[in-house]
Amino acid sequence: MIAPIGLIAGGGQFPLLFTEAAKERGRRVIAVCHQHETAPELEQRADTCCWVKLGQLGKIIKFFHSHGVTETVFCGTITKTRIFRDILPDLKGLSLWSKIDSKLDDGILRAVAAALEEEGIQVLASTGYLEHLLFPRGILGKRKPTDEQWADIRFGWRIAREIGRLDIGQCVVVREGSVLAVEAIEGTDAAIRRGGELAGSGAVVIKLKKPGQDFRFDLPATGVQTIETLASVKGAVLAVEAGQSLLFDRKAMIAAADKAGIAVVGMEDECHNAP
Template sequence: MSIDHENIGIIAGGGQFPLLFIDAAHKAGRKVMVIAHKGETDERVASAADDVCWVKLGQLGKVISWFKAKGVGETVFLGAITKTKIFRDVMPDLKALTLWNKIDSKQDDAILRAVATALEKENIAVRESTMYLQHLLFPEGVLSKKKPSKEQRRDIEFGWQHARAIGRLDIGQCVVVRNCTVVAVEAIEGTDAAIRRGGKLAREKAVVVKVKKPGQDFRFDLPATGVITIQTLAEVKGAVLAVEAGQALIFDREEMMRAADRAGIVVVGVTENPDGTLTY
């Protein structure tokens, strides 16, 4: 294999993250080779890429051989894959099946780390997902017009500790809280589904806390928020979205904040200090 150092690969899921990366990479003088997942990746990603290969979830051997043919020596994981599809829509080839059988835990981090290791054994380095896109990291402080009340701050602090705990177990990245009671924990269904479930139980004024997992690998699966997160919270008359600053992604920030202010939702970027206290 001859590596073309102008070429960078993307293993793309859904959402706009791959599109934003392609634009930034092109501005940096790179050509972008995209592995697109059928039923997940936006067609616009394929149109924006310099070349594209459509695969089904689990076709790891095809990914590796195509990247090698295109001279790709480094890649990034970008965009979401609907996690429930691992129970119904995976079409593993021999390479993926061999890898799958070696993984003791089938949780997110374990799977992604195993795939990254397999790629790197083939001399395809896996880079941080924020490469070229540092400006998308969630900022610290109150982003909304409305500020958190004393009671909401207490819920944020309570939820923070519980979100950290589920992160250590690689279950999910967010919890939904009301009056210092956890009403929902994110698992395989994703953040929006957890917000809907927790919001219905809370009835109103739910506080959503979303943090990175301890030891989060910046190469994949960073927490992400956007307009849809706010719309979902508004549907259940939720009150607060608190996200770990510098460790999560924020998409369409201006539109997101307009939606939050219309709904009267507090949005804050939170930093955990070495002594465990929170700043925002």
């Protein structure tokens, strides 16, 4: 019998897609769902489900042990600002939280993964069954960046890589060689809106993985919502690191970008595809 796989689910469609892919490969999915984050329909799609509040690590471990889970993945988003208002850790979670010096994304997630692995639960890469969702290389839609926008992409790429190295965020918004917004705890859409409003129009958005990004969690992700947000501030370009981030609803995203006149580019480094 194939062993079950655990799923620690946040928000968005990624947990739903993972569940479907895992079950197609004969894996029973034992899902931990986060209140106010995870889509309710996951409860019907997973084989077994447990709802937790943010920080209830002990409850997660007990649930997985009771169902024979020795492998798990992290999928989906957690609203980062909830860390300051909604976290209700149990004793296990509180003990771990007190030991984490830096409350940056990687520090928290690596600490949780280490705690799970101490309990015999290995944390796997979230893309294991869904590699087809990785962002492709090249120009995805009808529109190509102008020479000036290519220059902004190269400029913003270096800035985004640096803020990633510092574990601040994964996205920057630039125009004409100026940094208009840097993503932090508020997330990509909020950063795009903030930077786009400053740009007036023509904002260029660059979204990269962090240097040394752990594929087990917190991969950059884009989709139709990203384009809609960029279109709402009359943005011009979305440049994403190919093969190192997730792309949801590819056809719908490209169609939305073409309709809004937004260039979408998948690049392997700051020079790839640039003239």
